[in-house]
Amino acid sequence: MTRNNYIEKVAIVGAGGNLGKHLTASLLATGKHSVTAITRHDSANVPIAGVAIAKVDYSKQETLIEALKGHDALIITMSVTAPPETQTQIIDAAAAAGIPWIMPNEWGSDNDQKEYQRDTYLGAGQEKVRNYIDAKGCFNRLVLTCNFWYEHSLCSSPVMFGFDAEKRQATFYGDGTVKINTSTWNQCGRAVSALFSLPIQPENENDKSLTLQQFKNKSAYISSFFVSQKDMFASLLRVTGTTEKDWTISYEDPKQRYAEGQKEFASGNRAGFGKLLYARMFYPEGCGDYEAKLNNDLLGLPKEDLDEATKRAIELAQSGYMYTRP
Known part of the structure; x- marks a missing residue:
């Protein structure tokens, strides 16, 4: 549980990438979040203005843990060519750092389309990561289903x-x-910032408003x-x-x-x-086609x-x- 009933401090792996830049810009635009870019110590990528930078050495897990401490949420955006163990290493560090909310490197098709997931070789790997996160027992997992950019x-x-x-x-x-x-990348950014701007849980038993908790271990569908x-x-x-x-x-x-x-x-x-x-x-x-599942209106997307x-x-x-x- 974060200190308050909202997400304040967000760490992003890949904040300087095509998707990461849009996520970062949208989060900062709300005025509700601070963003830390987790980057390799030798990375030349420069995140957008207003972002704190934490340089880490992936050969030294303690540097990653230290960089992630104190954050309410972690977003992972990496190239699909990145070694699978890199994301596992990041998840381990996030657990050790006590981060309660995590968005893994899964930005794409509908998980319910099992034949598509099988035929494109994506499903097994993504399911393995989701199960790995859930087995930690310390995370609230979020996934954004956005299909192709x-x-x-x-x-x-x-x-x-x-x-x-x-x-x-x-x-x-x-x-x-x-x-x-x-x-679009813009819509993905707006969706993530809308999610993280929600109260985490109802204020009281009579509060029926939308909360982040309602998306725990589920996909938010946007288009x-x-x-x-x-x-x-x-x-x-x-x-x-x-x-x-x-x-x-x-x-x-x-x-x-x-x-x-x-x-x-x-x-x-x-x-x-x-x-x-x-x-x-x-x-x-x-x-x-996942039109029937869209959360666009729920999240106030334009x-x-x-x-x-x-x-x-x-x-x-x-x-x-x-x-x-x-």
Whole structure:
């Protein structure tokens, strides 16, 4: 239990990353939280202004424990290529430091979609981490289900949503009309800050307001858009001022594309993981649709403009941001 009935001090691993920056900015914008960036002692990443920096040496667990002491919550955002033992080490340190709330490095698809989790090789690892956290017996665990990040997925590589805005190429999975939930980094930041701004538990037995405790060991489901590839393409046309005639358009069976991604990944091509991951989401069965579970309204999240998000995605790609890892 924190000193008060709210989250005040938040530690973030990966505060300088693409997602971490948005989480940090949103938390600071509330005026209710202080944020500490947990960084490697030799890291060159610079978090945004207003963030305390705690440099640690991962070969010395005591430095990590000391950096985490006194915090009410820990958020972990790391590359999926980071060694699994790194997150375990961080969890161990958080337990030793007495942190009561933790968000593990799990930002994505719906855990209830077991076949998707199995087919994309994500489920077993994430479940192992959740079980490891719960077995500690000292944490309140939070997970944000946000599906694919829109800006990251739209234009940084055609293995994702199927578009190459620079080359004016579009690849549709099936007929391109399967809809999925997808979230912007901004919306993820707003969601986390909304969660951590809630009172932890009811003030009294008559208090029926929303509390953080209601999300304990559960997923908070959020989304920016419920869209198909065709919807995304229409936005791309509007933002770029082009027409379909300006693009090279192709269609692929998502199951065949998934199989190709499997073979590529098995051969050592990491881009194959991205291909299978995204192709599997666009199967006709609708494993990327969790509209009925959304907590957007509950958390007071705003409606977003699809074209504005598409413009940000294009600008991101033009800045040199590219998909280079699974």
